[in-house]
Amino acid sequence: MGIETAFGDNILTTSLDKVVNWSRKNALWPMPFGLACCAIEMMSTVAARYDLARFGAEVFRFSPRQSDLMIVAGTVTYKMAAVTRKIYDQMPEPKWVIAMGSCASSGGIFDTYATVQGVGEIIPVDIYLPGCPPRPEALIHAVMEIQKKIDKESVLDD
Amino acid sequence: MADVSAIGKKLKKKFPNAVTKVKTFRGELTISIDKDYIERVAKFLCGDKASNFDYLSDLCGVDKSRLGSSNTFEVVYHLYSLKKNHRVRLKVEIPASNPIIDTVTNVWKTADWHEREAYDMFGIIFEGHPNLKRILTPEGFEGYPLRKDYPLKGRQPDSLREVYRKGKE
Ligand code: SF4
Numbered sequence: 426m427g428i429e430t431a432f433g434d435n436i437l438t439t440s441l442d443k444v445v446n447w448s449r450k451n452a453l454w455p456m457p458f459g460l461a462c463c464a465i466e467m468m469s470t471v472a473a474r475y476d477l478a479r480f481g482a483e484v485f486r487f488s489p490r491q492s493d494l495m496i497v498a499g500t501v502t503y504k505m506a507a508v509t510r511k512i513y514d515q516m517p518e519p520k521w522v523i524a525m526g527s528c529a530s531s532g533g534i535f536d537t538y539a540t541v542q543g544v545g546e547i548i549p550v551d552i553y554l555p556g557c558p559p560r561p562e563a564l565i566h567a568v569m570e571i572q573k574k575i576d577k578e579s580v581l582d583d
Numbered sequence: 584m585a586d587v588s589a590i591g592k593k594l595k596k597k598f599p600n601a602v603t604k605v606k607t608f609r610g611e612l613t614i615s616i617d618k619d620y621i622e623r624v625a626k627f628l629c630g631d632k633a634s635n636f637d638y639l640s641d642l643c644g645v646d647k648s649r650l651g652s653s654n655t656f657e658v659v660y661h662l663y664s665l666k667k668n669h670r671v672r673l674k675v676e677i678p679a680s681n682p683i684i685d686t687v688t689n690v691w692k693t694a695d696w697h698e699r700e701a702y703d704m705f706g707i708i709f710e711g712h713p714n715l716k717r718i719l720t721p722e723g724f725e726g727y728p729l730r731k732d733y734p735l736k737g738r739q740p741d742s743l744r745e746v747y748r749k750g751k752e
Pocket of ligand 1: 461463464498499500525526527528529533540556558559561
């Protein structure tokens, strides 16, 4: 991407990877895209009892421009689909997406004309989190999986 | 709750051709109206001192096309009077093959979104509506989902999804 690509895969870039990934994964700024009941679990995940701050992801931003992890929590309807896509597009790179709950993953119980059968139809998803709704522990697990994924990224990827 | 039976009689006297049926069930008055008269009846019920229905609490569509052999849609109006604290229900049958009815937006402003919803879900055309377009489903949606002939688990064509998938570019 930047000047680092000129160095190729050597000790300089791999060390840089470590620093960059370490800072990215421990300071995720989620974009809470709460669309239905799952959003309640998402809120409780950041609240005192489950305390997502322990994983460095407590700064929920309601502005997509300031966030890098989109948590789609709830039922995505076709009416909302355009908004979902727009907000995803507005987030700066690099960005990751968690499809939280069976609705966001596959449409869930809403096998109807109005519901998008999984937000993956519209935006690229990194983690599918099953459950209806998933417990806060499960969301924390999903965030940890995202962290693992970030750890494997390299500045040389584009 | 005030006694509303007088309203039915009064309406019948005023518009003898418009009122096709008056029914009271558990103190709730339901009046069936001929479709050509709905606007006039609405104006009358809203303006009349004794009935004074100043509030349209709901308006909805019903698909009765598979109920018997009538092949009709129905538009149902729930009226309420804030001043008199009484209610009445109006029912208007329209043919399913040509579901057109006059708007009541010029009598009650709330009818605007309600009529748009009925249009969105049943494809009922409200003539004279200032902005009759879909309200709950996105633009480009095909079909009218609450009609009985809309397939269960009906899916939208891929073209609709394609619009979102492409994103900003
Ligand atoms: S997955 Fe279950 S809890 Fe989550 S939004 Fe859907 S219905 Fe609600």
